[in-house]
Amino acid sequence: MIKHIKHHLTTPLLMGYAAGTLPEAFNLVVATHISLCDDCRAAQAEFDAIGGETMLDAGSVAMSDDALTATLAKIAQGDAEAVRPQRNGPYPAPLAVYMTDTSKWRKIGGGVSQMLLHTGDRASVRLLKIPAGTAVPDHGHRGTELTLVLQGAFTDAHDRFAVGDIEVANEDMHHMPIAEMGDDCICLSATDAPLAFHGLLPRIAGRIMGI
Template sequence: MKQIKHHLTEPLLMGYAAGTLPEAFNLVVATHITMCDTCRAALAEYEAVGGEVMLETDPVDVAEDALAATLALIENGRFAETPAPVRTQNSVFPGPLQDYVSGDIDSLKWRKVGGGVSQFVLNTSDDASVRLLRIPAGTAVPDHGHQGTELTLVLQGAFMDEDDLFATGDVEVANEDLNHTPVAAEGLDCICLAATDAPLRFNGFVPRLAQRFIGI
């Protein structure tokens, strides 16, 4: 694997360690750290700090019937065990992502969103959304800005924008200050995992018109 040049920010790693990120962002972070030794090591440090903080925190009493209530829920099937997803070796989708999708690239039901680009929306909590994007080599995504935060992790191929080149394993963290026109590099189709906590701000009329139908 090529050396990863674009990493997660400290606030994202801290939020993941603390459990404060939306599920969609958690998925991108979890997927990236399986690909990136640097971010995985940094996360371990934040988790260690969190563990020390917990050790210094005063214990909190729980209700006297807490154990009995939990056992009753288990007995009534509220916490029924579900089989773990089967993970595929050498898949383009790292382990955490395979837990959300069934199969690999060509087995997914991709939905066309215009300009040759396809998406596959993943089911997560409502506070942010996450989708797989399939961008044919040499294809440009419409010029757009952001109304919140967008995390884009490259799983296959690469894309470039006005700022830099993002290859496999790289993650671009975009916010309200960034306007760009990503273009998939030549070669393999660019497969990305993208999470957003607010709709994109497309600059062209046609993409803005289509936005309500594609939900990005």
């Protein structure tokens, strides 16, 4: 847990995470932020509670006659105990799971490296490493971009983002993040830009942001 986190999850992200409707890439960023942020952990509990009460209010549909018997039979089969993943350095447990032996840092230009973690139908997520003092080229966004700082810090025209802070950027936002001096800045970054983006402009997109 980190004190003084200034930039938190938004209501739509918390509600989407509680509802289970976010793309996997966004779920990972939300779970990683909550691992670092007590405020958002408490907020998540609230949104789960809203889900619970909404479910109670959603009516009831009769179960089949033998449902209880069938359920007791399922219980008799037992249930595998889930293994809880472990944190790894600056990488909280939910994120560490995505960093496998085959995950590699790759240079994407301008001194910036990325480690692609997951690409889904709706969104993708990667780690970005920006050397201290380096600027990421000015870029706009298609869809939503989530950027969570794990090490170091960056500033842009809007604000400063340090470890634990999350920036939620929309289509109408252009910015040029600059990594602060000190440690290299490592961020977890998810975008829900359509995959067609990759096919149409692979070189340019790859050079600019590695997406």
